[in-house]
Amino acid sequence: MSDLLERLRGRGWRLTSQRRVVAEVLDGEHVHLTADEVHARAVQRLPEISRATVYNTLGELVGLGEILEVATDGRAKRYDPNAHQAHQHLVCSGCGAIRDVHPQGDPLAALPAAERFGFVLSGAEITYRGLCPDCTTNAVP
Amino acid sequence: MSDLLERLRGRGWRLTSQRRVVAEVLDGEHVHLTADEVHARAVQRLPEISRATVYNTLGELVGLGEILEVATDGRAKRYDPNAHQAHQHLVCSGCGAIRDVHPQGDPLAALPAAERFGFVLSGAEITYRGLCPDCTTNAVP
């Protein structure tokens, strides 16, 4: 993560304690936190940090390509620190758990030219849906 | 669309003017409207229809599998009347335009067992991203 802080310095970022704390929270937990969850964890380390700063910092990190925004449901966006390795997401329809997964092949290859409507494609996001082992076991009929 | 209204009657729906109007709006425009856009169009035909009823009706139609909820950004959900044919979405990163597309093959096939973590998969949603012809032409450097 000191990598990240160095990269940000190199891009002209002022390295404030708030930004450091947000970066540390994202690095510490390799899960997909909402902005409010990031804020809650940041407050543990820096009680006076504001919601606005967390939102600002997350937005900046997304803009720099250091983290990814993930919207797997219509609720709060989640932030994925694993931005430097291509991956997709597997979401449990029961409990909402999210896992990073790595499908084979290039997803863009499945879209024939006739289905591209003149668009210049830049990427594809895949959300696999299913029930995790826990929710399968405790499934309701 | 009278098909749809008949199907809904068959499921015990009371056929109110409000529900009829919401169904007509979705049928009339084969685009991906937000709830507020559906409400705005519904108001043209039935001025006193309320936001709550539009939300209720959209939720019911989703529950019945007659329309799909699409969340391609972190903003408002969009509603897709094309629920009876499997398809994915192609979204313009410039203007937000959405098109239905039909990739080849089964998207689930690309996810090897080792990457399924014991989940029982039920489906996959793919969002292809790119620039539409208009936004490519008028692209800013």
Added chain:
DNA sequence: TGTTGACTTAGACAAAGTCCAAGTTAGGAT
């Protein structure tokens, strides 16, 4: 044509996120 439970309404409420003016501060300049 009456009855009744399902449906609709307006508005309050909630969650997620944005914006702003005022105060603070990191880091280069002196």
Added chain:
DNA sequence: ATCCTAACTTGGACTTTGTCTAAGTCAACA
């Protein structure tokens, strides 16, 4: 080491999107 200043942070108001509720209305059956 201290100063300066643009960049950053703050709290709170505000916006957008969506949910909930109590009271009123009405579609469909008898």
